[in-house]
Structures are given as structure tokens and as C-alpha cells.
Amino acid sequence: MDDQYHPEKIEAQAQEWWREHATFRALDDPTREKFYCLCMFPYPSGKLHMGHVRNYTIGDVISRFQRMRGRNVLQPMGWDAFGLPAENAAMQNGVPPARWTRDNIAYMRSQLQALGFALDWDRELATCDPDYYRWNQWLFLRMREKGIAYKKTGVVNWDPVDQTVLANEQVIDGRGWRTGALVERREIPMYYLNITRYADQLTDALDGLDEWPERVRVMQQNWIGRSEGVAIRFPYDGGAVGVFTTRADTLLGATWVAVAPEHPLAIRAAQADPTVAAFIEECGRGGNTEAEIATQEKRGVPTNLTVEHPLTGEALPVWVANYVLMAYGEGAVMAVPAHDQRDLEFARKYDLPIKIVVRARDVAPVELTALSEAFVTKDGVLCNSGKYDGLGFTDAVASIAADLAARGLGELKVQYRLRDWGISRQRYWGCPIPIIHCDSCGEVPVPDEQLPVRLPENLVPDGHGNPLSRCADFVNVDCPACGAAARRETDTMDTFVDSSWYFLRFASAGNDDAMVDARVDYWLPVDQYIGGIEHAILHLLYSRFWVRVMRDLGFLGFDEPFRRLLTQGMVLNHVYSRREGEGRVEYFNPADVHGTGNGATLRADGRPVTWEGMGTMSKSKNNGVDPNRMVDEYGADTARLFMLFTSPPELSLEWSDAGIDGATRFLRRLWRQVADHVAAGPAPAVNAQVLSDPQRVLRRHTHETIAKVTDDVGRRYTFNTAIAAVMELINHVSRFEDSSEQGQAVVREALESVVLMLAPMVPHICHAMWRALGHAGTVADAAWPAVDDAALVRDTLQLVIQVNGKLRGDVEVAKDADKATIERLALADPAVAKHLEGKQVARVIVVPGRLVNIVTGNR
């Protein structure tokens, strides 16, 4: 064993050993207990960044730990390879997205391999491979047969200059990112997946996901947004406006009805009234996201239309309002200004009537003039509501709903915030939707035997529309039904489709005859899924939905894809940009910027850049930090150790490499200790019966550390505290001087335990040290160390003494001392006695094993 630590040498050797022995190839062996550990696969954006290193290091620690615990571990890797950045890169460099993507995959694969992750590369997949996406197409057709996939219109961002559909990310302040043109909302036909059919299941099953973070379950629950209320229809000549409300008790306080700009009544009103038409057109410009709609100024215009109040028959005016979403419910709301803050503000702004119909119990109704805030509580009683006066919320809703039902104008209803999943994208670099449009047969599915519909890989997008629609070889096709000339669908699928089931395919790798096979029954569900918190809702919800659909189609025998979930915190870095005219933004990597924060300048031209604060490392914000420099300078083990040690996995992390020296210093120190110990010759086995006190103390530290690290790595996933505990143990070992046989024996036990405990985190150095300590094979195959409970025994405990909650002393007591003894010892402590002078002891609180608190006072 070298007495110096040379990471580049031992890392190459360890990786070579694992490759030669195919150590991490997962065998489908149903006789063994399996563990499927999966990290969210990366988008091949070019280079790894620190967020990837963090994610895959965490997954690797868990995989290697479970392996040492005896599980048959599968840890695969793949590429989320379709998507927008490849098209942007193509426009910039004139390279087809396919080539750019595959080059990136090759480079990033080599980066992952250099980090020594225990991956089964035999099962690698990329979603842009026809062997993969053919099954997207195949399942889409099965969903279409069941009505789960269907067609309706949806709204997109339209850039009128480039004549193209923009992603939300490409709309900056309501303008196209390349053209600066004001973006328009456009309605076009799209395919949808009927996820709302599963809304109740998806929300109910969250309770069973008890190994998911609470916050993710809450977020999903709020996203699905189940609410119980009443569907109410406000009739007008020739129809009725449907609204949904959770506050049917306030129905008698409704003073107008507001509809979304896209609502049929709004369009009807616009035909007669140019003011309404102008307002609708204005609402149709600019950004389309919920955030933009929710933060814009609430505005509206009156129409000359009225609807009838369903109970009183009173005529209520219809307004068109920019805050009503066509996508939620039926695109209309009843306005009750006295009991809804937003409606109240709208009423004040446009001088609309306000009617109080709920008052606090035992209090007279508030005067209108005194109504500064809407009275929104459900804990009141009705007033000004005729026969309903005096009823509480629950009775009022039941009674009003019954009366509405009797008139055919409403009924109790469960409403979800969740909307169906639109999967059509008017983009080239994605999975083609397998549909053919025929003038005589209409919409015809591509026959299964013609799958996959291959995406041509040689096109280069130019920002004007979808290049697929200009590709005659792709578009022109014979109708499978009648044989006449027909056109292929040129929309591709949302990339979330690709990522909704890739975890199944790893378990069916290489099967060209079926999407999934029996191996899925063995490996799935995923035992541990690890990925960024940014996927808490969409990706995880879509995957849960997809698995349920495949289950109902008879292809899977389980409900939930991911048993245990770890949501890693984001790795953040500064974001610097320049606005280049309206809408256009360029981002600069912090490495190319001089200074930090406000006042930073671009190195290249010395001109100022705008600091946008901290943001997630990403391609789109150009603020990633490439791990290569760190790996080249310090080695993979140091990079991994630093990443794990610097913070617990769920916390977000503002990137800084301060502290990397501590990680590498620790590994050097550990290496030297092992080398010194090995050089001193063989040590005998520990004989617990003959140990001296210091030997017994070191051995107790060793086993306390094993217990702590096993819990931290196996249950808590707090790798930072596990590493700290190992560092403490190493500090004890280095202070321990005892060259006797048993002295060397307890040191050897400590060092071997440390090597085993660190093996999942810094696998290369541990592989080398394990072999130097005289073991054959690789430490990756060794068993995780066991705690010897006998070594943990202590005879005495240290208790802290407080007086009135302030620390005043401590006392050592026998581990089984009773309360009276502890109390007597505590009161006898001189430092404590000083603080009790002239005071009376009112209470003494003894917390076993922890502290004594003496409370003084009168009596």
C-alpha cells in the first residue's frame, strides 16, 4: 500500500476492477430479495452539473448500502433525450437535434462513469431511440381505444412573427423570446389524456404513500384540489351559465356572474359590443400561465347580457373578467362581493352592488360602509336570505342545493382543480403521435405493425413552425384504411410522456416484442426514487397516472410506481442576464462574470449584467457548474464526499466549493492511518474480555458510530451527519496510542468498520483500503458492519443540571440511579447550590438520561 493517497490511480484501478467483474450488472434473480434504486434520469443538456452529481451520488450511496445489506440491487441509467433545448441548440449551431443529443449523451455518460457510480449500463436507454418511443405510440393507441386519449381544443402561445407556437419558457413578459412580438393566445386541436378520470384515486392513494415526503403529498393533494360544493346553473334565454361554488350558502348574496374571456357568453356579447370584443382581444395577448393571470390587475367589462338568479329569478348582470379561468370548471363564477375578497375589490372598483347574507353568530350584520374586508368565514349564520335565514353553513348548503335540484338548476358536486393532460406539441424533437389524417376516413390510428412511426433525424429547426410539416417524406403517407393519399400528424408528444414510464422499461430492457414483461413483476415498484423537488407535482403525478392506466389495461399488477421517495434540494447558483430588446434575454454563466450580485460585469466586454438572484443550475439559465474541474483536481471520491458532507440531501444548496479542502484532507488522513496500521503488521482478533478501559472506550466509539451511521444512511438519509460521526471516530483513533496486541486489534476493528461504512460514499478509496487490509474481492460486495450491543454498555451517565432552565452544572450518576438519588446529587452540586441561595425549590424535574431542572419560586 502506497503511503500517499493518489486518487487518480486508485480510482482508475477500482473502476477497472468493477468493469472486469461486471460487479453492478443486475441479474433478474427472483430467489433474491431485490432493491430497485432509481435516480431521475437526466436531460442530456451537454455536461453534468452539480445538481446531477448531488442526485446520483445520493442514489449511489443508497444502492451500495443496500447491496452491502444483502439486497439484489438494480440501479440503471438512461436519458430523457427529447426536448426543446436540442432544438434551440440546433438553431444556434445548425446541427440536427439528434446529433447534438447523442454527442451530449456520450460525453455525459463518460462523466458519470468517471464518478464511479454503481450503474448497470447494460440497461441504458434513451427516450429518443425508436426502440423506446415506439411503446409511447403503442400505449397511446391503447389509451385512444379506451377513450383515455382524446382530442379537443387547447390554448397555446402563438408568435405572430415567427408563425410558431412557443413554450411558456419562451414567452418573456408576454413577448416572443426571439422576435419580441406580443404573443397571442390561440386555440388549436390537441390530444389529451384523461387524467381527471383518476383524480379521486390519485388523491386518495396519497395517504398510502407513507414513505414519501409529507410536503410532496400535500403539494399533490392541493394540485389535484378536490373540493366539495354545488354546481349551479344561472338560466338565460336559450341556455344557462354553469358555475361551481364551495359557498352555495352565499348564493342569495350573488350580485353578478363573471365569465372567462373565452366563454361562449363572452363571445356572444362581443358580437354586439365592440368594447367587450376589444377587452377579449386584449386578454388574449401576453402570457398564458396561471402565475401571470393571478398576478395581473383584476379587470372586467360589463355586457348587455343578464342571467336569472336560480332561486329569486332576479336579473344578474354578466361581466367578462380576466381573472376567470376557462380551464377551471365551466369558465364562469358567481360573484358574492360581501363574502369573497376578490369579488369585493372588483365591486368597489366597478361600483357593483354588495349584499351581506352571512353574519357572525349573535351579532348584527356589519354595516355595508364598515365592510373593509369580505366576511369569508363559514362559521356564521345566514341573513337577508329569506327562508334560509338563521341556518349555519352546512345546513344552508344542503337546503339550497336541495331547492336548486328541485328546480333542475343545480346539484351537489365534487370538483377537481386538476385538468386533463394536453400532450400535443407543435415541435419536431419529440415522439411522433401515431395518427394519420385522411380526407375520407378522418383520423386513422397507425396500425401496430407499422410502429414505430420514426422521427426523421436529419432535420434542423429554424424557429419557424415545425420542420416536420415541411418534410414530405414524413408527412405524405397512404391511409391505412382506404389506401388514399393522406397526411401524418406532425405534432409530437410532451416529453413528460417519455418520462412517465421509463422506470418500467429498465426492467424490460431489450424486449422488442412487448412494452413490459415478467421482469417488471420482480423489480417493480421502484424501492427508492431520488430526484429534485422541482418534480414534486408534474412528473410524479403523471407517472402515478400512467401506471394506473397500464394496470387497468392489464399490463401491470401494482398501483404505485415509487415506494419510497427522496426529494433532493436544488443546487443553486447566481443567475446573470441581459435583456436585448423587448422579450429577448441572454443568460451568462457566473464563471464568465466578474464580481457577484448587483454590479457584476461580463468578463468578455466589461459591461454590466443584471443579477437575477439565485436559481437552480440549468441549461436554460446557463448557470451550471461543471464537476470536471473538481474531479480532475481532487478525484471522484472527494467530489462525492464533499457533496454529501456539505448539507443534508433535502435542503437546497447555494453552490460554493469552500470546504472541498476539508473533504480531501479527511481522505488523505484516513489513507495514512490505514497505511500506518497495515505497515505495523497484522493484528489479532478483538478479545472483549481482556480489554483495558481505553481499549473498551475506543471499541464503544466504534460500535456507537456503526449504530449511528447505519441509522443515518439506512433510514434518515442524513449522509452529512453520518460522515461527521465517522470523522469523530477517526479523531478518536488518531488520539489512541496503544501498540499492544489488543490495542492494535481495536484499532483494526475501528478502521475496518470505517472502510465499510464509507464504502457507499467514497467507493474507490475504500476498495483500495479494503484490499490493503487483506481482504479479497471488492468492498462493494462486503457485508455492512454489525453493532455489538455488548460494546455499547456504559456504567454511568452524565446529566445536566439546570436552575430555572439555565445550565448551571452537571453530575455523573449510575445508569440505573433512581429519581431521588439524582435529585439529591443535583441539589448537592456546589455550583447549583450557589444559584439556589436564598431561594425556595418549588419543583424538581428529572428527565431520565438527560437533565435535571430545579425550579425556584414561592410556596
Added chain:
RNA sequence: GCCUGGGUGGCGAAAUUGGUAGACGCAACGGACUUAAAAUCCGUUGGCCGCGAGGCCGUGCCGGUUCGAUUCCGGCCCCAGGCACCA
């Protein structure tokens, strides 16, 4: 705007079930070794007061519950993630 997290020394953090705030590191400072540097080793290190013993203050801000609050409750501020076409 809405949903979800987070805020503790100069910095990353720890305190696992309401029980010693700052473990373990980084940085800094002092010392040893060295011709020197690097590397390594030893020590100090939340703030204020004190020669010292020791005392007081301190976990974003304001308030509350408790013998005891970083931890629980109410209100607020800031940062981050998500808001359905970035992935």
C-alpha cells in the same frame, strides 16, 4: 397572486420525540516542524462584560404556550421550488 419548503457563528451545517444551541468541517488567528514553501500536527475561535471565577445576550422579526422552545401556536419579512409547453 396561490400551493410547498427554508432562514441557526465569518461560511456549510448539527441538535432524530419540547430537554446542554453551535457536533463535524471550512475559513481565520496563534504555535510546532521546515533554510523556505507546501503538506502535516497542536491550540484558540457566537457576541458583549470581566484580570479571573464567572455573568448577561443569542437560532429572520413580533407576540404566545411551557419548568424548559431552533423545535409547538398566531401574525409578519426575506429566500427558494412549483403553478400545467423548461425538464
